Amino acid sequence: MMSQVLSTQTEIAQEHRAWIRLLRAHAALTRELSGRLEAAHCLSLRDYDVLVQLHSAPDRRMRRIDLARTVILSPSGITRLLEGLERSGWVAKHHCASDARVTYAVLTEAGVAKFEEAHVTHLADVEELFGSRFSGDEHDRLAELLGRLPLLDAGACNA
Amino acid sequence: MMSQVLSTQTEIAQEHRAWIRLLRAHAALTRELSGRLEAAHCLSLRDYDVLVQLHSAPDRRMRRIDLARTVILSPSGITRLLEGLERSGWVAKHHCASDARVTYAVLTEAGVAKFEEAHVTHLADVEELFGSRFSGDEHDRLAELLGRLPLLDAGACNA
């Protein structure tokens, strides 16, 4: 009976292992990376993520709703995050001519500069804490495995 | 010049790919899993995580500080999270005889029952959204890769 319980628990731990590690790694890495980004550039990790997306988007702009889905944030979340970036002048609003409901978030010139400045140090940080742990093949393998996970309603995700 | 820029950007995207996917997968999965857990058992994902740790700990108790480090939460974060679990009666405080500074968080009988009840459905959810994406070998491989990532100050992590 006792060994029954133990073996069940062991199985449980095994099933969860990768998921638990993903949770822990995410918590530890985002805290450290966000801290460094904040200290060096006054940006949160999510701010940076938004700048990355806009920087690589056609015309450096995206509909706010698509941006929200891409970085996995609620619509209200994107409104508030962009509020900060707009106040700092990195991002501007741009109205859509063909559909009065939609607003674009556009990276400004200052935003491009800000991104490129933050990019350098952040890339080094990601390399130090994440990339350097893996060989090229392992990195690809990890990306492939993680890529199988469902992003749910994220129709516009292009990462 | 233009192709220079483009090739640099492509490299950048490649370097980031696994990390970005980890970010996205985490955001999407935690939102969904936390929502289900909340709906079915009135527990957040972190609440559940704490119950798991306590359930598998010797005597079903841990020092609050070790618990915080294990689930990657700040000391104040653990205080507030446990506040809720204590109010619900699933966790109790227990003072340490040999060191008056430390307080243990102990899983109560009700807490054990609560955990075991939530465990069943949560395990199925994790399996559906996470585990079912991988074969046994792939799961092990993913766990191994994620296990290389630094947990920073998490001295007490046993996952």
Next chain:
DNA sequence: TTGGTATAGTTGACTTCGCAAGCAATGATA
């Protein structure tokens, strides 16, 4: 003993983010 430092834990102020609700514009259908 006394003084200094480190550790465990809590609290207050603040930020971030999600949900529910609401508004305005669009599109589809009768």
Next chain:
DNA sequence: TATCATTGCTTGCGAAGTCAACTATACCAA
């Protein structure tokens, strides 16, 4: 044309979590 559902976006509110500051205890060393 009139109606109704859908979509994009914002706002009020509340939950969760961090940091800084604080208390209390423990340990160490002169």
